[in-house]
Amino acid sequence: MVEASSAPFTVAVVCRGDAQARREAQPQTSRLKAVFEALERQGIAAIPAVYVEDELEDLRDQLLAVDGVLVWVDPISAGQRRTALNRLLEEVAAAGVFVSARPEVIAKMGVKAVLHATRDLGWGTDTRLYDTASVFEAEFPSVLTQAGPRVLKQDRGNGGIGVWKVEVLDSGAVRAQEARAEAEPRTLRLADFMTERGADFADGGRLIDQPFQPRLPEGMIRCYMSGAHVVGFGCQIIRGLMSADAGPPGPRIMSGPDDPQFRALRANMEHDWTPGLVRRLEIAPEALPVIWDADFLLGPKTADDADTYVLCEINVSSVFPIPEPAPDALARTTLHRLAARRRAQA
Incomplete structure (x- = not known):
């Protein structure tokens, strides 16, 4: 273990937990053990820092005493959001501590609205954004009836929460299937479904609307990134938005960045x-998170039978598990960022 007194940099690794987890946190028992070890191979002293929802003062003191902070905290967990943590991270960053990922970057990248903002990139599709309930009510029914099955997504969320496949049935009703685990499809009037979605616009919420991708049963490809570089892939058969008789999801098959299957991706x-x-989000390249991922579904085949890819989500807040090469890659990115910041401050 690298001692903080001898290391050029000290980094706090932040995860969510309770008071007991905070007291007992150790790198060797953390789910991020491989990340701690990779940081130490770069000569960085890494310490665990557990985020407890209602106990921020000790965490504040801990984060203000280090050179960098790496964060693995979901936006929503057991109904709790990370609003207080976001405020603390911005305070810490303003004090000169390197933070990845900063909440202001998450607010641009880690929301479903990024699908609309980047829809004209090569990963885009026919994506609509409804920023008010009135716009949703005016536009969504005609899009649904004319364009076929659609997928609605709340702007913020994880684990399939607030992601719905909606399709019109011969009866004129709609079938709505949420992507979260164990959710059952429902048949109801479109007007009733849209009334339910009104709650999604509370507190500035938005809905993003994409066409359902028919190749969903072929799986999802997760492209893992450190900064601007690919560090691995994860391919998985998923069952969200599919019928109950589709069976359980498959394991995520991890591979490194040189996987020939995904050379074009x-x-x-x-x-x-x-x-x-x-460029589109006006994010400085050096502000890209040290670990993030982009989830892709397979789009229509090209004329020469090549795959295309449709972006369905970017994950920034808590990317885990990660491929075997990723911990060392993110540790190198972290060291580069810390060294650059120190040179700039000298």
Whole structure:
């Protein structure tokens, strides 16, 4: 273990937990053990820092005493949001501590609205954004009836929460299937479904609308990134938005960045789509998270039978598990960012 007194940099690794978890946190028992070890291989002293919803003062003191903060906290967990943590992270960043990912970056990348903002990049599709209930009520019925099955997504969320497949039945009713685990499809009037969705616009909420991708049964490809570089892939058969008789989801098959199956996807991500993302969202390249991922579904085949890819989500807040090469890659990115910041402050 690298001692903080001898290391050039000290980094706090933040996860959600309770008071007991905070007292007993140890790198060797953390789910992020591989990340701690990779940071230490780069000469970085890494310490666990457990975020407890109602106990922020000790965490504040801990984060203000380090050079960098890496965060693994979902936006929603057991009904709790990370609003207080976001405020603390911005305070810490303003004090000169390196934070990844900063809440202001998450607010741009880690929301479903990014699908609309980047819809004209090569990963885009016919994506609509409804920023008020009145716009949703005026536009969604005609889109649904004319364009076929659609997928509605709340702007913020994780684990399939607030992601719905909606399709019109011969009876004129709609079938609505939420993507979260164990959710059952429901048949109801479109007007009733839309009334339910009115709650999604509370507190500035929005809904994003994409066409349902028929190749969903072939699986989802998760492209893992550190900064602007691909660090691995995860391919998984998923069951969200599918009927109950589709069976359980499959395991996520991890592979490294050189997986030949995804050579074209890697080239697109590194040379085109990620540069386009940072330009469109006005994010400095050095502000890209040290670990993030983009989830893709397979789109229509091209004329020469090549796959296309449709972005369905970007994950920034709590990317885990990650492929075997990813911890060392994110540790190198972290060291580079810390060193650059120190040079700039000298």
